[in-house]
Amino acid sequence: xxxxxxxxxxxxxxxxxxxxxxxxxxxxxxxxxxxxxxxxxxxxxxxxxxxxxxxxxxxxxxxxxxxxxxxxxxxxxxxxxxxxxxxxxxxxxxxxxxxxxxxxxxxxxxxxxxxxxxxxxxxxxxxxxxxxxxxxxxxxxxxxxxxxxxxxxxxxxxxxxxxxxxxxxxxxxxxxxxxxxxxxxxxxxxxxxxxxxxxxxxxxxxxxxxxxxxxxxxxxxxxxxxxxxxxxxxxxxxxxxxxxxxxxxxxxxxxxxxxxxxxx
Amino acid sequence: xxxxxxxxxxxxxxxxxxxxxxxxxxxxxxxxxxxxxxxxxxxxxxxxxxxxxxxxxxxxxxxxxxxxxxxxxxxxxxxxxxxxxxxxxxxxxxxxxxxxxxxxxxxxxxxxxxxxxxxxxxxxxxxxxxxxxxxxxxxxxxxxxxxxxxxxxxxxxxxxxxxxxxxxxxxxxxxxxxxxxxxxxxxxxxxxxxxxxxxxxxxxxxxxxxxxxxxxxxxxxxxxxxxxxxxxxxxxxxxxxxxxxxxxxxxxxxxxxxxxxxxxxxxxxxxxxxxxxxxxxxxxxxxxxxxxxxxxxxxxxxxxxxxxxxxxxxxxxxxxxxxxxxxxxxxxxx
Numbered sequence: 001x002x003x004x005x006x007x008x009x010x011x012x013x014x015x016x017x018x019x020x021x022x023x024x025x026x027x028x029x030x031x032x033x034x035x036x037x038x039x040x041x042x043x044x045x046x047x048x049x050x051x052x053x054x055x056x057x058x059x060x061x062x063x064x065x066x067x068x069x070x071x072x073x074x075x076x077x078x079x080x081x082x083x084x085x086x087x088x089x090x091x092x093x094x095x096x097x098x099x100x101x102x103x104x105x106x107x108x109x110x111x112x113x114x115x116x117x118x119x120x121x122x123x124x125x126x127x128x129x130x131x132x133x134x135x136x137x138x139x140x141x142x143x144x145x146x147x148x149x150x151x152x153x154x155x156x157x158x159x160x161x162x163x164x165x166x167x168x169x170x171x172x173x174x175x176x177x178x179x180x181x182x183x184x185x186x187x188x189x190x191x192x193x194x195x196x197x198x199x200x201x202x203x204x205x206x207x208x209x210x211x212x213x214x215x216x217x218x219x220x221x222x223x224x225x226x227x228x229x230x231x232x233x234x235x236x237x238x239x240x241x242x243x244x245x246x247x248x249x250x251x252x253x254x255x256x257x258x259x260x261x262x263x264x
Numbered sequence: 265x266x267x268x269x270x271x272x273x274x275x276x277x278x279x280x281x282x283x284x285x286x287x288x289x290x291x292x293x294x295x296x297x298x299x300x301x302x303x304x305x306x307x308x309x310x311x312x313x314x315x316x317x318x319x320x321x322x323x324x325x326x327x328x329x330x331x332x333x334x335x336x337x338x339x340x341x342x343x344x345x346x347x348x349x350x351x352x353x354x355x356x357x358x359x360x361x362x363x364x365x366x367x368x369x370x371x372x373x374x375x376x377x378x379x380x381x382x383x384x385x386x387x388x389x390x391x392x393x394x395x396x397x398x399x400x401x402x403x404x405x406x407x408x409x410x411x412x413x414x415x416x417x418x419x420x421x422x423x424x425x426x427x428x429x430x431x432x433x434x435x436x437x438x439x440x441x442x443x444x445x446x447x448x449x450x451x452x453x454x455x456x457x458x459x460x461x462x463x464x465x466x467x468x469x470x471x472x473x474x475x476x477x478x479x480x481x482x483x484x485x486x487x488x489x490x491x492x493x494x495x496x497x498x499x500x501x502x503x504x505x506x507x508x509x510x511x512x513x514x515x516x517x518x519x520x521x522x523x524x525x526x527x528x529x530x531x532x533x534x535x536x537x538x539x540x541x542x543x544x545x546x547x548x549x550x551x552x553x554x555x556x557x558x559x560x561x562x563x564x565x566x567x568x569x570x571x572x573x574x575x576x577x578x579x580x581x582x583x584x585x586x587x588x589x590x591x592x593x594x595x596x597x598x
Contacts, residue, residue, distance in 0.1 A: 052489055076495025083489035089482075089540045096541070103483050104495035156494065 003028040003192060004049055004079070004160065008058035011041065011048050018044045020216035021058065026160075029190045031183065033203040036213035037237055042196045043084065043164050045213060049194070050081035050162050076104035080153040081162040085169070088137035094148045095133040098123050101155030123154040127181070143174030150181070161185075163195040167202070175199075179206050200237075204228055204251045212236045228252040266537055272544055275537065279551035283332070286558040290328035291320050294565045330452050330460055331558045331575075334516045335526060337467050339553025340474045341512035342527030343534070343545055347481050348505045351412035353590060355528035356392075356513035359419035362524070363426035364395025365517035370430050370444050374437040381459045385518040391426075392514030396506060398422050450523040450576025452561050463515045470511040471550070477505070478543030485540065523576045525583020526553050532590065556582075 004026040011019040018041040026032050026049075034042040047053045049060060051067050060067040062078055080101075088097055101123065102116040124130045127147040132140065137148050146166060153161055163182070167175040183206055186193045197203045203210060204224035211221040214236045220227050233241045233254055240257040247253075266272045291303040298316045305311070306320040338356065345354045345361075356362055368391030372378040378387070402418035403410045430448070434441050480501055484491045491498050516523065530553045531545065538544035560578040567573050 047489075050493060052492055071495075072492060072497055073495035076493065081489070081493045083487070083493070086487060086490050089485040091540045092485075097486075100483055100486065100494060153493075 002063050004194070005061040006049070006058065007061065009048070009055050009060060010057045011044055011053065012056040013044075017056075017216060019048075019213075022216075022218060024211070024218050024221075026192065026194055027209050028192050029186075030208035031186050031193045031206055032195075032209040032211060033207035034194070034196045034211045034213060035198075035200055035203050035236070040213045041216065042213045046081070046162055046164050046194065046196050047083070050079060051075055052081065052083070073104050076156065076158070078158055079160040079162065080156040080158040082149050082153050082164065082166060084164040086149055088145075088148075090138060091136050093134050093136055094129055094140070094151075095120070095124070097137050097148055098129075098133075098151045098155050101152040101157075104156065119157055120155050123151040126154060126185075127151040142169050143171075143177065146170060146174070146178060147181075150178070154185075158191075160192040160194070163193070165196050165198065167197065167199070175202065182206070200228070200233070200254045201246070201252075204253070205246065205249050224252050225250075228254065267539075272538055276544075276547055276551070279548065279555065283551050283554045283558070286555055286562070287328050287332060290331065290558050290562050291324045293562055294319075294324065295570060326460060327452050327561065328558060330519060331561045332554045333460070333464060333467055334452075334520050334523065335554035335557030336471055336550040337512040337516045337553075338523060338526040338557070339530035339534075339549040340471060340546060341509050341516070342529075342553075343531045343542070343549050344474065344477075344481075344505050344509050344512070345527065346531050347485060347542065348502060348509070349410075349412060349415045350485075351415055352532070353412075353416060353528070353587075354419075355525070356509065356516075357522060357524040357527060358416065358423070359399050360395045360422035360426060361392045361399075361419075361509070361513045362517050362522040363423040363430070364393075364398070365389070365391035365514045366448065366522055367391055367426040367430045368394070369518065370433055370440070373444060374433050374440045381518075382462045385459075385463050385515065388518035389510060389514040392510045392517065395422055395426065396510055448521060449574035450521040450579075451574050452520050452557075453564075453572055453575075459519050463519050466511055467515045470508050470515070473504075474508055474512075474546055477508075478541070478546050481505075481542035485542070521576065523557070523579055525579045525586070526557060528590075529583055529586045530556065532586075 006022050006024045009019060009022040010017065022045075034046060036042040044053060048055055051060070051072065054068070062070065062075065067075065098120050102120065105116065106112070121130070124133055127150055129144065129147055129151055132144065137145055140148060150166070166182075167178060170178060179202060182193055182195070185191055207224055209221065210224045210227060212219045212227070212232065219236055220232060228243055230241060230243055233239055233243070241254050242257070244253045244255060245251070266275050288300060288303060291306070292298045292300050296316070296319055298320060302316050303320055306317050306325065310321065311317050341356050345356060345359065346352055365388040368387040369384050372383060372387040378384065399415060399418045399422055400410065402422065403414035406414070434444060480496065483494055483496050484498065484501055488498050513527070530549050533552050534545045534549040538548050557575070557579070560582070561575055564573040564575055564578050
């Protein structure tokens with residue numbers, strides 16, 4: 001079995017159990033989106049999949065190998081994670097940041113190579129940052145900055161990319177731009193993309209596979225059009241909503257109930 | 265800021281040259297002024313009957329070499345500690361590491377009656393290690409783990425604790441005050457060359473190892489999560505950095521006592537010159553630290569001649585205002 005799997009995975013913060021005995025597979029070559037209420041443990045689960053958090057018990061398998069028995073560098077060649085709200089060192093340029101993505105592929109004997117240079121250029125090109133490569137990361141706009149980080153994970157050249165709420169702090173235009181980019185990346189190069197998103201509608205539009213985390217478990221998973229219903233939203237988010245078809249894409253569109261102005 | 269590799273290389277060559285010139289100034293200048301050619305002759309063609317040669321060989325050579333090594337060690341310790349704690353205001357003296365080393369040395373001297381310099385050195389390392397671990401444990405208390413603010417608070421508290429206990433021991437044992445005083449103020453004058461020879465190998469090893477850390481520290485500076493994601497073994501790197509800090513700071517204290525502020529200000533000067541790239545910051549910092557300490561030591565001979573200003577007081581003169589400047593800059597940015 002290839003890709004990422006969990007077997008009886010239990011995650012804890014102190015004595016508090018976040019995820020309880022979870023068996024779950026990430027489909028290869030697809031976009032998987034984790035959704036759930038605040039504090040449901042979706043980010044925690046994502047972090048543990050990327051070995052940033054050690055499981056209290058159970059296993060995570062990467063290509064059928066136990067994650068904890070692999071060296072961190074070995075893992076870094078298979079899987080990249082972009083954590084939530086990363087902060088670049090003061091004054092570091094876009095190119096310097098993207099170059100860091102080549103770190104797991106280098107060693108004492110094999111320093112900077114032609115291939116490294118090429119992959120960094122490709123990553124800058126793909127994220128449309130070539131013109132900005134000598135700018136300091138902290139001088140970029142929010143959207144550009146997030147693209148710079150994604151360029152770094154691209155340069156890491158891994159078949160699996162995990163992203164923890166990559167659209168946080170971005171305005172609508174930049175959210176769509178970023179998700180479009182990840183979508184094309186997945187469709188063109190068949191990279192497995194796993195991300196946590198807050199916006200259920202965007203999750204339904206981009207996810208091949210939607211995973212809802214609730215009550216320390218995967219409450220339901222599958223193609224969004226098959227699993228997203230009023231009952232599902234009520235159970236996962238404790239929110240009354242009607243589900244319609246997105247007029248553009250035909251994917252599920254969640255319209256929450258609540259207070260507000262009515263126009264007759 | 266120097267941008268291209270060519271400029272950075274030229275700058276580094278210039279700094280190495282500056283350190284060389286200052287080193288020779290340190291041999292030549294002082295109460296007895298000795299000409300440069302004569303000072304150079306000590307190395308090339310030593311004459312044991314020449315009075316000037318004897319001054320240089322017995323006192324100034326050791327002094328210049330100590331200032332050189334300790335300057336490098338303190339500067340690199342400062343760069344490491346600021347990177348490790350991700351705190352621009354961190355320095356070995358501000359985190360209680362110097363005070364811890366002094367406390368243990370004074371303890372060995374007054375209570376255990378130890379006389380050998382090598383023993384002081386090991387007690388210095390022990391004290392530095394105890395203080396470093398103490399600061400880490402203290403600042404790790406609470407929900408949000410180790411934050412820059414808590415590191416500084418814990419360091420200040422531990423520092424005060426160690427200093428007051430050191431003073432307490434000295435009050436009980438007044439005879440030792442004379443021997444111990446220089447450790448408290450920090451001094452390069454009249455230090456035994458033997459001391460340097462005992463500690464030097466360890467310091468040199470730590471300095472060389474630090475020289476190879478630049479790339480790893482660049483990766484580390486994006487945060488634990490990003491560094492781990494890029495395949496860096498963050499836990500081992502932190503341990504290694506901690507060990508280097510203890511050897512560099514503890515060893516420096518064992519030789520010259522507490523010299524403050526070099527570890528605080530040099531990393532900022534180096535960063536200002538070459539930007540946030542540790543592959544360059546470490547060699548630049550090493551040169552700037554050496555140059556600053558040698559220059560301060562030369563100046564200390566003339567300010568209140570024929571007396572000498574303790575070197576720790578000299579560096580505090582430069583460092584105090586700089587610290588206030590940094591603190592203000594940090595506050596205004598937030």
